[in-house]
Amino acid sequence: MELFDDSEVRRVLAVAAHPDDMEYGGSAAVAAWTARGVQVSYALVTSGEAGMDSVAPAEAGPVREAEQRLACAAVGVTDLVFLGFDDGTVEQGLPLRRAIAAQVRRVQPDLVVTGAFRDTWPGGYLNQSDHVAVGRAVLDAARDAGNRWIFREQLTTGQPGGGLEPWNGVRTVLALGSPDSTHAIVVDDTFGAAVASLEAHAAYLAALGDGTTQARDVLEGVLGGAGPQVGARYAVAAEVFRF
């Protein structure tokens, strides 16, 4: 594991399948970036409306969106959009690529971060279908955004969703928490902010398992596991894709 050099990063787009995905470690890096003036925007592919077994989607979606806004506020993020795909049945296809490419063109990031999208998590635990679809689509969309002939309706002034410019400035995509992580970002100073951001998903965490999930314990495990590999207490591990 080596350190990821984020010193040149100026603008970041985070693309996540569900509310809370960024809060299992990624938000610690986000807090470090916003603290030094880096603009960070979030695009949530779904509203996580299928994530609470005891709460119907129509009710859960708005709750989870509100919790995501609080989670973003905890790490200095105010630009948050929900792309409106159906939670649990996200497909890696053109509609998803198109929607993510539009966000890349809108935000104009040099760094895009997303969740791990390999079939398994570290330790061999099965990943979830939406995560796999979103991660694959992010890699494609980050490149599509730079080609003016792909999703060209987004570039047409006067069209709904139009008026964007091609953006070929993405240098790197990070898949956070990947089992194939080779790099890490030290987050010793923002561990507390990361805990606050995960605790913002209060209704969701209360509905998980036996309802006793503690944000601090979860992040001690995730960030505390990667930190010592780069000589720190806490770090976010990432698989790196360079353009």
Ligand SMILES: [Zn+2]
């Ligand atoms: Zn998720």
